[in-house]
Each structure stands twice: as structure tokens, then as C-alpha cells.
Amino acid sequence: MSAWFQALSDREKRMVIAGAAIAVVLFLIVVVLPLDRGIARAQTRIAHKQADLTWMRSVAPVIAASVPQMAPPSSQRSLIAVIDASAHEAGLGGALTNSEPQGPGGLRVRLDKAPFDAMIGWLARLSEQRGIRVETASVDSAGAPGLVNAGIVLRTAQ
Numbered sequence: 001m002s003a004w005f006q007a008l009s010d011r012e013k014r015m016v017i018a019g020a021a022i023a024v025v026l027f028l029i030v031v032v033l034p035l036d037r038g039i040a041r042a043q044t045r046i047a048h049k050q051a052d053l054t055w056m057r058s059v060a061p062v063i064a065a066s067v068p069q070m071a072p073p074s075s076q077r078s079l080i081a082v083i084d085a086s087a088h089e090a091g092l093g094g095a096l097t098n099s100e101p102q103g104p105g106g107l108r109v110r111l112d113k114a115p116f117d118a119m120i121g122w123l124a125r126l127s128e129q130r131g132i133r134v135e136t137a138s139v140d141s142a143g144a145p146g147l148v149n150a151g152i153v154l155r156t157a158q
Contacts, residue, residue, distance in 0.1 A: 079107045079156060082130060090122035091115070105156040106135065112149050113142045119150060131157040 008016065077085075080099055087096045087109075095114035102108040111119060116139075126132040135153040142149045 079105065079132070079154070082132070083107055083109060083126075083154060086126060086130070087122060090125070091118050092122055095119075102153050102155075107154050109152050109154060110150070111152070113144070113147045114150060116146055116148045119148065123152070126154065133157065 005013065005016065080101075083099060084093075084096065087093055092111060092114055095111045096109060097112045098108075098110035100108050123134055127134070132154050135155045137153070138151045140149050141147075
């Protein structure tokens, strides 16, 4: 490489040196600066998320203390009847395709092509009003936007 460079005329040497300098500057502008900006943004996001986490940890005991205890189901109806009736009230009667007992106080339900928002509202009402909690859930897209297929195990508070 050195022999090749020495064999060049003075004008060609200046052009090679200028080209190398331009290549270095372009490398810095195209590669190094965007990486540096990305790292700075990532560090800023991490700092914000750490501050959020610190705040969440500080208010968690207050929130946990203010959450009302779940009330047991108000009626003596079976869990299957309560789930079926509440699903119909929430507009999910057509989506509720299967329900089967899952141990004492538990019920596995299957929802097909259920509106996601309606399902979440239904589960929240079950928890708040009836003391029925979600033990496990598996939710997949049903193809159309907003519709899901879900397998949920519900359990009464004991």
C-alpha cells in the first residue's frame, strides 16, 4: 500500500488524502453520530423509566391499602350460572362457547370472537362485584381487529 501511494504523483496523493478525509467525515456523520444519538435517547428513556419505577414502588403500599377487599358472590347461584348470566349481560353470550368446572370454586370458560373491550370490562365487573378473579388467561387474536379468542380460568374468592 505504501509503495502504491509513493508511486502516485503529488496531485494524486492530495486527492487520495482528501478522499480519505471525506470518507472519515462521512463515516462519522452517517454511522457514529446516529448511534450516539440513539444511545443518548435510550439512556434518557431508562432514566425516565427508573424514575417511574421508583415512584410506583413508593405509592404501591398506599394503593394496596386502599383497594377494597373482594366480596364473595352475593347470591347462592352456582358459578356456572353466575358466569353465564353476567356474560349475557355484558353482551358476550354469543362468544361464550364452553364452560367446564375447574376444581373447587373454579370454572374454565372459552370465548370465541369476543370483543376485547367488552371481555375486559366483564372480567373487571366479575372481580369488583362478585369477587370472582381471573386465575389464568390465554388471549389470541381472532383475526378481525378488536376480536379475540380467550381461554380463561375463573375462581371464586375463598
